[in-house]
Amino acid sequence: MRFALRRLGFFVITLWAALTLNFLLPRLMPGNPALAMLSKFHGQLGPGTLHALEVLFGVNTQKGLLAQYFSYLHQVFTGNFGPSLDFYPEPVTSVIGSAIWWTLGLVGIVTILAFLLGTGLGIVSAWRRGGRLDSVLPPVFVITSAIPYFWMGMVLVLIFGITLGWLPTEGGYYVSTDSPGLNLTFFQDVLSHAALPALALLITTIGTWILTMRNTMITTLAEDYVRMARAKGLPGRRIMVDYAARNAILPNLTGFAMSLGFVVSGAILIEYVFNYPGVGYMLLQAVQGEDYPLEQALFLLITVAVLVAILIADIATALLDPRTRTGG
Amino acid sequence: MSMPISGVPTAPDTGQLPGTAPGPAGAGQARLPARHALARMGRAIRSNRKAAAGTVLLAIFLFAALFPGLIAHDDPGADAYQPKLGISTAHLLGTTAQGQDMWAQLVWGTRNVMIIAFVVGLAATGIAVLIGVAAAYLGGLWDGSLSLLTDVLLVIPLFPLLIIIAGYAHGGGTLVLILVITVTSWSYTARQLRSQALSLRKRDFLEAARVRGERRLYIVVVEIIPTMTSLIVAAFLTNALYAVLFASSLQFIGLGDPNTQSWGTMLYWAQNNAALQTGQPMWALAPGACIAALGAAFALLNYAFDEIGNPALRPVRRKRVTRA
Amino acid sequence: MEHGAVRAVEDVTFDLAPGEFIGVVGESGCGKSTMLFAIAQLLAPPAEITSGSVTFAGRSLVGLTDSQLAAVRWKDLSVVMQSAMNALNPVKSIGSQFKDAMRAHGERSKAEIAGRSAEVLRMVGIDPVHLKSYPHQLSGGMRQRSMIAMAMLFTPDLVIMDEPTSALDVVAQRSLMVQIKDLQQRLGFAIIFVTHDMSLVRHFSDRLMVMYAGQVAEFGPTRQVFDAPLHPYSAGLMEAFPSIRGPRLPLTGIPGSPPDLARPPAGCRFAPRCPKVTDDCLTTPPALYQAGQVQVRCLLHRPAQGPTQNLRNENFAPGSPGDSVSSVATGGATGSVATEEGGSDE
Numbered sequence: 001m002r003f004a005l006r007r008l009g010f011f012v013i014t015l016w017a018a019l020t021l022n023f024l025l026p027r028l029m030p031g032n033p034a035l036a037m038l039s040k041f042h043g044q045l046g047p048g049t050l051h052a053l054e055v056l057f058g059v060n061t062q063k064g065l066l067a068q069y070f071s072y073l074h075q076v077f078t079g080n081f082g083p084s085l086d087f088y089p090e091p092v093t094s095v096i097g098s099a100i101w102w103t104l105g106l107v108g109i110v111t112i113l114a115f116l117l118g119t120g121l122g123i124v125s126a127w128r129r130g131g132r133l134d135s136v137l138p139p140v141f142v143i144t145s146a147i148p149y150f151w152m153g154m155v156l157v158l159i160f161g162i163t164l165g166w167l168p169t170e171g172g173y174y175v176s177t178d179s180p181g182l183n184l185t186f187f188q189d190v191l192s193h194a195a196l197p198a199l200a201l202l203i204t205t206i207g208t209w210i211l212t213m214r215n216t217m218i219t220t221l222a223e224d225y226v227r228m229a230r231a232k233g234l235p236g237r238r239i240m241v242d243y244a245a246r247n248a249i250l251p252n253l254t255g256f257a258m259s260l261g262f263v264v265s266g267a268i269l270i271e272y273v274f275n276y277p278g279v280g281y282m283l284l285q286a287v288q289g290e291d292y293p294l295e296q297a298l299f300l301l302i303t304v305a306v307l308v309a310i311l312i313a314d315i316a317t318a319l320l321d322p323r324t325r326t327g328g
Numbered sequence: 329m330s331m332p333i334s335g336v337p338t339a340p341d342t343g344q345l346p347g348t349a350p351g352p353a354g355a356g357q358a359r360l361p362a363r364h365a366l367a368r369m370g371r372a373i374r375s376n377r378k379a380a381a382g383t384v385l386l387a388i389f390l391f392a393a394l395f396p397g398l399i400a401h402d403d404p405g406a407d408a409y410q411p412k413l414g415i416s417t418a419h420l421l422g423t424t425a426q427g428q429d430m431w432a433q434l435v436w437g438t439r440n441v442m443i444i445a446f447v448v449g450l451a452a453t454g455i456a457v458l459i460g461v462a463a464a465y466l467g468g469l470w471d472g473s474l475s476l477l478t479d480v481l482l483v484i485p486l487f488p489l490l491i492i493i494a495g496y497a498h499g500g501g502t503l504v505l506i507l508v509i510t511v512t513s514w515s516y517t518a519r520q521l522r523s524q525a526l527s528l529r530k531r532d533f534l535e536a537a538r539v540r541g542e543r544r545l546y547i548v549v550v551e552i553i554p555t556m557t558s559l560i561v562a563a564f565l566t567n568a569l570y571a572v573l574f575a576s577s578l579q580f581i582g583l584g585d586p587n588t589q590s591w592g593t594m595l596y597w598a599q600n601n602a603a604l605q606t607g608q609p610m611w612a613l614a615p616g617a618c619i620a621a622l623g624a625a626f627a628l629l630n631y632a633f634d635e636i637g638n639p640a641l642r643p644v645r646r647k648r649v650t651r652a
Numbered sequence: 653m654e655h656g657a658v659r660a661v662e663d664v665t666f667d668l669a670p671g672e673f674i675g676v677v678g679e680s681g682c683g684k685s686t687m688l689f690a691i692a693q694l695l696a697p698p699a700e701i702t703s704g705s706v707t708f709a710g711r712s713l714v715g716l717t718d719s720q721l722a723a724v725r726w727k728d729l730s731v732v733m734q735s736a737m738n739a740l741n742p743v744k745s746i747g748s749q750f751k752d753a754m755r756a757h758g759e760r761s762k763a764e765i766a767g768r769s770a771e772v773l774r775m776v777g778i779d780p781v782h783l784k785s786y787p788h789q790l791s792g793g794m795r796q797r798s799m800i801a802m803a804m805l806f807t808p809d810l811v812i813m814d815e816p817t818s819a820l821d822v823v824a825q826r827s828l829m830v831q832i833k834d835l836q837q838r839l840g841f842a843i844i845f846v847t848h849d850m851s852l853v854r855h856f857s858d859r860l861m862v863m864y865a866g867q868v869a870e871f872g873p874t875r876q877v878f879d880a881p882l883h884p885y886s887a888g889l890m891e892a893f894p895s896i897r898g899p900r901l902p903l904t905g906i907p908g909s910p911p912d913l914a915r916p917p918a919g920c921r922f923a924p925r926c927p928k929v930t931d932d933c934l935t936t937p938p939a940l941y942q943a944g945q946v947q948v949r950c951l952l953h954r955p956a957q958g959p960t961q962n963l964r965n966e967n968f969a970p971g972s973p974g975d976s977v978s979s980v981a982t983g984g985a986t987g988s989v990a991t992e993e994g995g996s997d998e
Contacts, residue, residue, distance in 0.1 A: 014480045021489070029496040129697065139378065142631045146623025148573055150580055150595070151616030158604050158613070215634075224738035227694050232753040232802075233725030236718060242752070246743050258483060265487030269577055273599075283488060284581055287495035295492055302485050310483065322743055322786045 007314055011307050018303040022296045023072050026057045052082035056293060082293035092297045102172050103278030106194060107267050110201045118206045122213025127240045141207030149266035153200040153273035160196055168193050172277045197274045201266050208259060212252055220248040250321050257313035260306050382628030389622050392435050393442035400435035404589050412608060421610045425601045433594055434614055440502060440590035444575045448510050449568030455514040456563055460521030465548055481515040490574060494583035501585040505575050513570055517563035524559050528552055562633045569626040576619050591615035658913045660686040662866045668842050675853030676846045678863035681910055684846045688814050692731055693721055726753055730803040734815040736795035740787040746798050747783030753805055772801040776831060793824040810842045829856060851893055854878055862886045865910050865921040872946030882948040884926045
């Protein structure tokens with residue numbers, strides 16, 4: 001129970017840190033960027049917008065820093081992130097709403113696949129030390145973990161999109177011909193458009209999962225209880241799964257969740273390369289278009305997503321490890 | 329507990345290596361002076377294939393960064409040639425859409441990348457050592473707050489943060505990139521260093537130093553840090569790797585200064601000119617491959633260090649013993 | 653970094669009769685645990701058996717794969733380890749670990765499994781309700797005893813114990829030893845019991861083996877080895893344990909430390925520390941000589957007519973066919989371990 005409280009406390013603090021960063025950054029930058037933004041939209045912004053921008057970025061305000069801070073927090077907690085400037089006058093929240101499903105799908109599927117494949121390969125590779133898998137995998141994935149995400153995307157575009165022409169390389173679906181909704185063509189096209197981005201993301205992120213699982217597994221295999229399981233004459237598969245893997249995976253779960261930040265970074269770059277209409281692509285466009293309210297909101301969103309993932313991993317660890325359950 | 333088998337030694341150790349204590353392996357282990365550790369690492373590198381491969385790659389890039397003029401004879405910035413030429417002996421990689429020699433760009437761009445890698449690597453590792461060891465050694469409230477800072481920075485997604493900061497700065501030059509990446513990316517290695525420092529705290533030789541009355545700073549600098557040499561080197565490699573990846577990613581999306589010669593900026597221009605779609609794949613493939621290769625060099629060396637530090641991870645050759 | 657192959661166990665040979673209790677003592681690093689795991693074919697890389705044989709009930713165990721060994725494991729030969737906290741799977745309940753072993757050997761009936769599990773727990777004095785408990789929920793003594801109970805599941809012929817009492821306090825140690833001896837007498841299994849504490853095995857073992865630096869220093873009936881140790885090392889050990897009722901003697905230890913097995917000394921391995929060392933000892937490695945009922949590896953007891961390697965203890969001839977006898981003739985069980993000069997620094 002205490003552990004859960006501490007964890008929640010940590011999340012709150014992290015969230016607070018992200019909010020504070022959002023608050024401080026534009027005010028710290030030389031020449032408040034929001035001023036530039038205001039002049040760009042000179043005259044086009046309504047009073048409500050102006051007020052929201054004032055609170056978010058501290059432009060045209062007479063209040064001291066601390067007072068600004070509190071009105072900022074207040075505004076954020078009422079869910080008002082201001083309007084998107086690129087998509088004016090749509091509020092930021094609804095702009096994000098359209099993009100979030102694409103990224104969720106992409107990142108979600110890749111994460112699950114990477115987890116299953118990654119831990120599976122890591123477990124088997126460690127179990128058969130010195131076997132073919134074990135000698136091939138580590139060096140291969142050491143190298144793939146160094147490949148920049150976007151480059152992987154570009155390579156795949158070149159091979160499968162341009163040279164072979166098997167899969168589309170742009171967008172989330174065929175915008176001109178598809179009608180989004182519950183129809184088969186749409187689904188098929190969504191899948192075919194997601195294939196290359198997903199593959200790129202999978203290849204670049206799976207390496208870490210395989211390697212950390214393999215290394216923890218190797219350490220676990222040296223434990224006495226594994227030796228004991230051998231001594232009892234248990235079949236190899238059971239030892240590998242029930243005695244070794246179940247213990248090896250525990251310390252990794254939270255680590256996997258924390259590495260979600262990297263998966264997200266990868267997703268941003270890959271969405272950029274493929275013009276995939278997710279939040280990553282949106283973030284980059286917002287930055288290039290100087291749509292600060294949108295940027296800020298997206299940053300918070302991504303942070304919250306990572307925190308939620310960690311929370312889920314913590315819960316999973318607690319459920320799987322009887323020592324935490326029964327307070328041992 | 330029962331009495332141990334060998335009684336209390338009454339004579340000084342003979343035939344033992346200096347600094348080792350008798351008894352079960354693992355207790356009372358000695359620490360090696362830093363130069364001894366470095367010599368050991370040197371030997372280990374030579375015998376480990378991954379380390380050897382990584383070192384060779386790194387050496388190639390270092391050479392290219394230091395002496396680019398020896399390898400590429402053209403001025404990378406000059407739009408002096410016919411645009412969109414293919415590979416030829418005159419232009420090893422062809423020319424860009426603006427008529428610049430790609431090979432020259434690639435080679436001269438190495439310098440920017442290596443500078444970023446090493447400066448950020450060193451600076452971020454320095455911060456990580458400072459914070460990690462201080463947290464472990466000072467303990468208490470210091471440890472609590474430093475660890476909290478580290479963990480928060482660890483969880484906050486760095487790349488989006490970098491994008492936003494770089495966006496506010498309207499894309500700075502290399503210096504801004506270095507600064508920004510250094511300030512945000514030290515947390516992972518700080519955590520690793522902290523846990524190692526924590527486990528070292530309990531070792532006997534530190535107790536001995538404390539009992540001798542040595543001051544804390546002395547203990548930290550002279551006793552703890554040299555013992556952590558190989559982990560510090562590994563941390564440097566990790567930070568350098570991420571510096572290269574982050575920096576080139578930022579440059580790729582246009583948040584670095586697009587006019588600097590670097591692999592990331594090459595990719596930016598390639599993407600902007602739809603290189604892949606217009607039959608100039610080399611423009612995108614070559615710099616990306618270099619980033620991957622340099623990253624692989626760091627990763628290989630890092631992996632090799634893992635194996636060196638933990639013999640259990642080394643490649644195992646399976647043998648079956650025949651019945652004797 | 654030194655990559656030396658270390659011969660952790662060398663030239664250890666003995667026969668074990670049914671129901672016999674052999675104690676193996678030696679200081680840390682003498683190879684006793686390695687030998688134990690070598691016998692049970694439980695060594696893991698980088699350790700391996702490089703030569704020798706282990707014959708159990710007429711069957712050779714060395715070189716068999718895990719699946720070939722599975723039939724023998726636990727049914728005929730079980731293992732008790734030092735720390736139950738480490739030897740029991742922390743994420744599974746005690747009962748499910750018992751069940752694993754039984755199902756691996758073909759027992760399918762839930763009732764049978766539950767019944768037998770409860771039975772062995774009662775044998776060691778633990779309430780069967782603890783079958784549902786996880787290892788971390790039990791006290792140290794209970795954990796250790798449940799590990800012993802698990803070893804009893806199939807009433808094996810041989811139980812190998814690696815310092816099962818070291819993790820316990822003195823009182824618990826004694827009661828556990830009594831329990832072990834009691835089980836042995838009831839169920840009739842043989843025991844190889846490794847420990848660094850000789851006082852434990854003094855009253856319980858039939859024969860005592862003293863190991864030093866990977867080799868057998870002395871081996872014979874416990875009473876003899878205890879009361880009249882022939883090897884200077886054994887003698888030194890006995891002197892380190894003064895009798896609680898005897899006269900007050902000055903406490904002497906054995907100065908120095910065991911040799912580095914990556915580079916063993918040329919002559920007798922104990923010579924650097926031996927109070928009775930002669931010049932010969934430094935150059936001639938002693939073989940195992942027979943001195944009455946005891947084997948001893950010391951030049952002081954070299955028979956006049958030259959060294960004879962008498963490797964079988966005459967008073968314990970192999971049992972008649974049908975008895976389960978295990979004999980261990982190890983040329984060497986080698987641990988290929990990367991040793992580092994001066995110890996590791998992380």
